[in-house]
Amino acid sequence: MNVLILSAAAKVLLVQAFQAAARPLGGQVIAADIARDNAALFAADQALILPRSDDPGFAGALADACARHGVGLIVPTRDGELAVLAAARERLHAQGVTVLVPSQDALALCRDKRRFAQVCHGLGLATPRTFAPGEAPDRYPVFVRPVDGAGGRGARRVDGPADLPAGEDHLVQAFDDGPEFTIDVLMSLDGAPLQALARRRLLVHGGEATKSRTEDIPALADQALKLCAALGLVGHNVVQAFHDAAGTRFIEVNPRFGGASNLSIQAGLASPERILQMARGRTAEAARPRPIAYGLTMLRYAQDRIVTDAELAAL
Template sequence: MNVLILSAAAKVLLVQAFQAAAHPLGGRVLAADLARDNAALFAADQALILPRSDDPSFVDALAQACAQHAIGLVVPTRDGELAVLSAALKRLAAQGVTVLAPSLDALAVCRDKRRFTQACRDLGLATPRTFAPGETPDRFPVFVRPVDGAGGAGARRIDHPADLPTGKDLLIQALDSGPEYTVDVLMSLAGAPLQAVARRRLQVQGGEATKSRTEDVPTLTDQALKLCAALDLVGHNVVQAFHDHAGTRFIEINPRFGGASNLSIQAGLASPERLLQMARGQDAEAARSRPIAYGLTMLRYAQDRIVTDAELGAL
């Protein structure tokens, strides 16, 4: 079974993790992006250039690529491509392709932070105090985020009422100073909760953790599994939350691999291996919980990939 990773960009570690799972099975890992000058394309077994996900030709091009290269599993990595993939789930499934994207209904809750907050409340799960549209906070500082946004874009702290922006497209919450965690949650392809790993975000740049540590926090991981199951999510998901002695306050879910998910993969969650098992029908083996190494710290650094004009031109 071959794997196709979309919007591969610089996600070399994700490509390598899937290679480690696919190669022993005789499979290959292909990486796709818009442009040739992306590092992950050179780490993959084969590179593909595909249209933008909002291009009307994208789904046809993706379906053709899957047929041509015997792709059995498609792995999205960017929020912006999830909706079009969710809409194409049945079409791609008809040609034997599993896509790690939730239903459109589940995706809508994940994308809309106000709906996500309400979903948490309905499940009896806590979030930072959230102010209704038009409601003036009675205490500052607060934290403002776009209702529909990713990667920390537009998120900021507001210290004074005079600086508070207006607009229904903004979510205003009480500023939470508790430790921030990401939980990597593995779900079955049918939406059953399998296993989760919590990692504390020690340093964050541009919305992604550059230093992170795995920690054994069962109350947090259990709630994250419950939340993902209630939302009918599939595959690998990343859940953001604050957690301390006062409990857990959920922030958001990204129904895809995260930028630092490699830490949880290497700690024992083994999502790529288990997702391939699920795609091959080995559900019982994939569902078996794995031992997790806690106290592992990820220290991210940059690495250069030097390529020639000839190598770029060959893609």
């Protein structure tokens, strides 16, 4: 079974993790992007240039690429491509391709921050205090985010009413400066909760953790599994939350691998290996909990990949 990783960009570690899982099965990892000058394309077994996901020809080009290269599993990595893939999921499934994307309804719940908060409250899970549209916060600072969006775009701290945006297209919540965690959550391909691992975000740049540590917090992992099951998610997901002695406050869920998910993969969650097992029908084997190494700290650093004009042209 060959694996296609979309929007591969600089996600070399994710490519390598899937290579380690696919090669013992005789499979290869194909990395795709819209431009040749992306490091992950040179780390993969094969590289593809595909249209942008908002191009009308994207779905057809993707289906053709899967047929041409024997792809059995598609791994999206960018929020902007998820809805297009959800719409094309049945078409791809008909040609034997598994797409790691939930239903369009599940994606809509993840994108709409107000509906997401309502789901949390319906499950008895807490979020930072959320103000109703038009409700004046009784104290500052508050935290403001677009209601519809992903990846932290447009999120910011607001220190007074003069800077508070008008209208209902922003979610206003109490500012929370508690310890922030990402929980990597593995679900089955039909939405059953399997295993989760919490990692504390020690240092964050550009919305991604550059220092992170795995921690043994069963209650946090269990709540994240419950939330992802209620949302109808599949495969690997990243849940953002604050957690301290006062409890857990959920922020959002991204239904895809995260930028620092390599830490949880290496700590024992082994999502690529288990996802390939499920895609091959070995769900019972994939569902068995894996031993987790707690107290591992990830220290991220940059590495250069130097390529020639000929190598770029060869893609």
